[in-house]
Amino acid sequence: MKRLTALVTLLVVSGCTSLEYYAQAVSGHLEVMWLAVPIEERLHEAGTPVPLREKLERVLAIREFASRELALPDNDSYRRYADLGRPFVVWNVFAAPEFSVTPIQSCFPFAGCVSYRGFYSEEAAQRHAAALAKQGDDVYVGGVSAYSTLGWFADPVLSTFVQYPEPEVARILFHELAHQEVYVKGDTVFNESFAATVEEEGLRRWLEREGTPAQRASYLDSRRKRAGFAALVMKYRVQLDELYGRPLSAEDKREGKRRLFALMDDEYRALKASWGGFTGFDRLLARGANNAFLASIASYTELVPAFRALLAQKQGDLPAFYQVVRELSKLEKPERDKRLADIAASATPS
Numbered sequence: 001m002k003r004l005t006a007l008v009t010l011l012v013v014s015g016c017t018s019l020e021y022y023a024q025a026v027s028g029h030l031e032v033m034w035l036a037v038p039i040e041e042r043l044h045e046a047g048t049p050v051p052l053r054e055k056l057e058r059v060l061a062i063r064e065f066a067s068r069e070l071a072l073p074d075n076d077s078y079r080r081y082a083d084l085g086r087p088f089v090v091w092n093v094f095a096a097p098e099f100s101v102t103p104i105q106s107c108f109p110f111a112g113c114v115s116y117r118g119f120y121s122e123e124a125a126q127r128h129a130a131a132l133a134k135q136g137d138d139v140y141v142g143g144v145s146a147y148s149t150l151g152w153f154a155d156p157v158l159s160t161f162v163q164y165p166e167p168e169v170a171r172i173l174f175h176e177l178a179h180q181e182v183y184v185k186g187d188t189v190f191n192e193s194f195a196a197t198v199e200e201e202g203l204r205r206w207l208e209r210e211g212t213p214a215q216r217a218s219y220l221d222s223r224r225k226r227a228g229f230a231a232l233v234m235k236y237r238v239q240l241d242e243l244y245g246r247p248l249s250a251e252d253k254r255e256g257k258r259r260l261f262a263l264m265d266d267e268y269r270a271l272k273a274s275w276g277g278f279t280g281f282d283r284l285l286a287r288g289a290n291n292a293f294l295a296s297i298a299s300y301t302e303l304v305p306a307f308r309a310l311l312a313q314k315q316g317d318l319p320a321f322y323q324v325v326r327e328l329s330k331l332e333k334p335e336r337d338k339r340l341a342d343i344a345a346s347a348t349p350s
Contacts, residue, residue, distance in 0.1 A: 042056055056081060066173055070174065072177040072180070072181060073180045077177065077180065084158060084160055090144045091125035092116040093139060094142070094295050095139050096290075096295050098137065099291075101241045101295060103116070115295060146175075150180055166215070167207060172199075177198075182326055194325055197304055198318075200223070228275075234298065236294065310325070
């Protein structure tokens, strides 16, 4: 009841311009929670399809592994299941100014400021994106299969990701539980990069324990491709940031922007060719790359090298790693960023 009251309070304290957004956020999340039932119940229901039953059984094994082997929160999250009947649970809208790779922030009472705004309706997300684009901003809309309420609620396993291959399901659970372990209001890159590092290490350990040789090989190949794609995006993000900082006319910046994104597209095609024509990232680029797209990728990758180095410093001891990350989370952002930059710079390349 206390948590429900907190959600309702959002509607009371928010201004009129935010009322519609908060209303859809509250009703959308409450619908998800309403649909959630204990996984154990679904396992014993006669009408549960065998493939779903097998998936849910594995989810419980992954969930136990997360707390037992990765020291992630041992609570009621991901012990219930909700069938949403749609491909994504929310759609996130990223936005950035025409000549900036820094995302526009949206600020909320409990989560603080984040680099996106989430909607439980794709139509609503597209409307918001269109309004921002009309103001001249670059926008990017991406479907999201899972999210974390940071421990405020017992987050359920969702139909939007339970049918994914087992390593992908494990990756998602480890990532979202990591947000319950450490979360800094107003620092999306810190939060997502930390969770991405935990998911990566957790999945590596899960596959060592439970994976087949084929799954382990697939994971290594997937990780290589993800790293290559992220490196490509970050390379052009740096170049665009440098371009936007020059004392050029708006038209010259637009021309430079068009040129750099065309080069990125050419380099991506070459990268795909080196992967044998792999098209797994095409969906991300389907609407065209822009500043907002770069910001969406950077949010999940920019600080991963620093967190990897920090985990290595702790010899893979996850509780010790979490403790240091918690200490970093208490610092002011400039000092926190400097510490992480120093850690990344001191790491030995692998």
